[in-house]
Amino acid sequence: MASLGSGTVSAPYAVAIALLMLGLYTMVAHRNLLKKFVGMTIFQTAIILFFLALSAKRDATLPILPEGPVDARLYVNPLPHALMLTAIVVMVATAGVALAILIRLYARYGSLEEEAIVEPPPEAR
Amino acid sequence: MPGGEQLPILPVAVLLTAAVLAPIVGLVAPRATWGLAVLGGGVAAVTALAGALRVVAHGPQRYAVGGWPPPWGIEVVLDPLSAFTAAVVTGVTAVTLLTSGPAVLATGDARAPTFYALALLAEGGLVGLVVSGDLFNVFVFLELAAIASYALVASGGGPALAAAFRYLLLGTVGASFYLLGVGLLYAATGTLNMADLAARLADAARPLVAGGAAFVLVGLAIKMALFPLHAWLPEAYTHAPAPVAALLAPVATKAAAYALARVLLEVLRPEAPPVGALLTAAGSAAILVGGLQALRQTDGRRLLAYSSVSQLGYVALGLGLGTPVALVGAYLQVLAHAVAKAALFVAAGAVAARGGGVRVGALDRAMPRTAACAVAAGLSMVGVPPTGGFFAKWYLLQGALEAAQPLVAAVVLGGSLLAAGYVYRFTERLWVGTATPTAGDPEAPACVLAGLVALAVAVVGVGLGNAVIVERLLLPAARGAAGG
Numbered sequence: 017m018a019s020l021g022s023g024t025v026s027a028p029y030a031v032a033i034a035l036l037m038l039g040l041y042t043m044v045a046h047r048n049l050l051k052k053f054v055g056m057t058i059f060q061t062a063i064i065l066f067f068l069a070l071s072a073k074r075d076a077t078l079p080i081l082p083e084g085p086v087d088a089r090l091y092v093n094p095l096p097h098a099l100m101l102t103a104i105v106v107m108v109a110t111a112g113v114a115l116a117i118l119i120r121l122y123a124r125y126g127s128l129e130e131e132a133i134v135e136p137p138p139e140a141r
Numbered sequence: 142m143p144g145g146e147q148l149p150i151l152p153v154a155v156l157l158t159a160a161v162l163a164p165i166v167g168l169v170a171p172r173a174t175w176g177l178a179v180l181g182g183g184v185a186a187v188t189a190l191a192g193a194l195r196v197v198a199h200g201p202q203r204y205a206v207g208g209w210p211p212p213w214g215i216e217v218v219l220d221p222l223s224a225f226t227a228a229v230v231t232g233v234t235a236v237t238l239l240t241s242g243p244a245v246l247a248t249g250d251a252r253a254p255t256f257y258a259l260a261l262l263a264e265g266g267l268v269g270l271v272v273s274g275d276l277f278n279v280f281v282f283l284e285l286a287a288i289a290s291y292a293l294v295a296s297g298g299g300p301a302l303a304a305a306f307r308y309l310l311l312g313t314v315g316a317s318f319y320l321l322g323v324g325l326l327y328a329a330t331g332t333l334n335m336a337d338l339a340a341r342l343a344d345a346a347r348p349l350v351a352g353g354a355a356f357v358l359v360g361l362a363i364k365m366a367l368f369p370l371h372a373w374l375p376e377a378y379t380h381a382p383a384p385v386a387a388l389l390a391p392v393a394t395k396a397a398a399y400a401l402a403r404v405l406l407e408v409l410r411p412e413a414p415p416v417g418a419l420l421t422a423a424g425s426a427a428i429l430v431g432g433l434q435a436l437r438q439t440d441g442r443r444l445l446a447y448s449s450v451s452q453l454g455y456v457a458l459g460l461g462l463g464t465p466v467a468l469v470g471a472y473l474q475v476l477a478h479a480v481a482k483a484a485l486f487v488a489a490g491a492v493a494a495r496g497g498g499v500r501v502g503a504l505d506r507a508m509p510r511t512a513a514c515a516v517a518a519g520l521s522m523v524g525v526p527p528t529g530g531f532f533a534k535w536y537l538l539q540g541a542l543e544a545a546q547p548l549v550a551a552v553v554l555g556g557s558l559l560a561a562g563y564v565y566r567f568t569e570r571l572w573v574g575t576a577t578p579t580a581g582d583p584e585a586p587a588c589v590l591a592g593l594v595a596l597a598v599a600v601v602g603v604g605l606g607n608a609v610i611v612e613r614l615l616l617p618a619a620r621g622a623a624g625g
Contacts, residue, residue, distance in 0.1 A: 036321075040314075043310060043314070049306060052310060053310075056310060056313055056314070059313075059314070059317055060313070060317055063317055063320055063321050063324070066321065066324055067324050070324060070327070070328055096324075096327075099277055102277075102281055103280075103320065106280075106281065106284045106288075106316075109284075109288050110284070110288055110291075110309065110313055113288055113291050113292050113295075113309065114291075114306065114309050116292075116295075117291070117295050117302055117305055117306045117309065118306070120295070120298070120302050121302045121303065121306065124298075124299065124302065133303050
């Protein structure tokens with residue numbers, strides 16, 4: 017496994033970090049819960065990009081191994097891809113639950129703005 | 142015992158199977174899902190206990206999932222610490238599943254199967270992350286438990302929806318930080334197996350390891366609601382339906398605390414010292430701020446939630462000190478607090494079942510047996526001998542004094558004073574008030590009482606039996622972690 021920087025492609029790391037910051041900022045700065053959710057998704061996607069960047073090598077090909085001895089430097093590292101497949105499943109499940117909660121919030125409060133939700137609803141018991 | 146080598150994975154397999162069966166059983170007999178959950182939780186507790194006994198008798202147990210040997214495959218490890226934590230999580234949850242029945246079945250036949258499927262999934266995730274020996278696998282189980290928990294909290298409707306969404310946002314940020322940290326550690330060492338990673342850390346690039354460690358620890362600190370990253374906890378456990386709070390509050394944060402302990406002490410040991418001081422400071426702040434906040438609350442469940450923030454501070458403080466005695470205190474606190482907090486949340490649920498919410502002082506003399514169990518649990522929170530809480534705090538105090546940190550020792554004692562204050566407030570009406578007259582007998586149903594009594598007995602039992610637990614499981618775990 018190559019360490020960061022040596023033999024790996026470095027531009028994706030910069031993009032991943034930029035997306036990470038953008039997602040986190042969106043989550044903090046916006047007061048609309050749906051926008052917070054969008055920020056969260058960008059944030060998670062950035063991490064996936066980061067892992068995929070880890071596996072990338074210059075001039076490497078798909079890790080489908082032929083018979084006989086293999087030079088690992090010629091192949092992309094498949095492990096981060098396998099990990100991210102699982103992480104995407106986790107992400108989709110989180111998104112499903114988040115959207116379900118948002119739909120119920122909207123049905124109850126008629127808005128997804130934080131101010132409208134934090135206050136007790138008009139028909140409070 | 143034949144098949145004993147598969148004990149480490151058995152509780153997880155049982156719980157996840159039961160979680161899948163719950164909706165299917167629910168199609169035919171919705172009310173039977175409660176029985177299924179109790180059965181699944183009970184079997185998981187028994188197998189986890191058997192695993193712990195096997196660890197005591199034969200030493201750590203390792204199991205390669207699917208027959209793939211580590212470090213390539215995922216490894217499941219039962220060592221003294223994980224066996225202890227798995228037994229705590231499954232044991233306490235088995236009791237809270239039993240007590241959840243009346244409240245859950247009252248919500249209707251349509252909702253009971255969903256509730257139990259999610260509850261079993263959440264518990265399976267928590268136990269899975271405890272026994273896992275693989276960093277990425279921990280993330281998967283952490284999220285399995287978390288996603289089920291978000292849905293469970295949201296099932297309260299109304300204010301619980303907003304609380305669940307906040308919990309989801311912060312929980313996901315925590316998990317994502319953890320994942321990013323794991324990515325950096327993988328980049329530094331090329332492995333995800335904890336034992337393998339610990340061995341390779343010495344020749345890894347230091348900036349990568351330090352960055353990875355920081356992300357992993359902050360992520361887990363969010364999950365364990367360590368002050369000042371605790372914002373999600375009071376909201377979520379105040380508005381969650383009563384049985385959900387009783388199920389999750391005692392164990393969910395403990396499993397995350399366990400993961401923090403494992404990664405900090407056994408994987409990143411060389412990086413630990415600067416983190417240790419920070420953890421002790423955060424833990425001390427949590428004890429004081431959580432305790433003061435709990436004192437100010439008028440809602441009984443919010444009071445209990447803030448007291449969780451405070452009591453988790455003790456765990457962080459012990460982990461931060463890092464000496465064998467302090468670690469024993471932290472581990473024992475996990476057990477003592479899980480049992481006591483389960484009893485208190487179940488009691489709060491019994492109060493809520495009378496209607497009229499859980500205001501401070503709603504627990505009164507009309508339900509003497511529930512109140513007696515809650516008081517026993519409350520005494521453990523304060524740290525009155527011979528309860529488990531006393532011994533946990535005793536070890537922590539000893540650890541703080543051994544480390545020549547009188548200020549930390551003072552915080553340990555001050556936290557007990559605060560706990561005495563908020564436990565008094567929670568039980569106020571028992572001492573100075575009269576019972577609110579209600580139609581019929583307001584005392585909790587038999588199965589809830591049985592669970593409460595079991596928890597109250599455990600509160601005292603942990604105290605009286607602490608020497609055995611500490612010598613057989615906790616001291617070996619702490620010695621191994623502290624490198625002594």
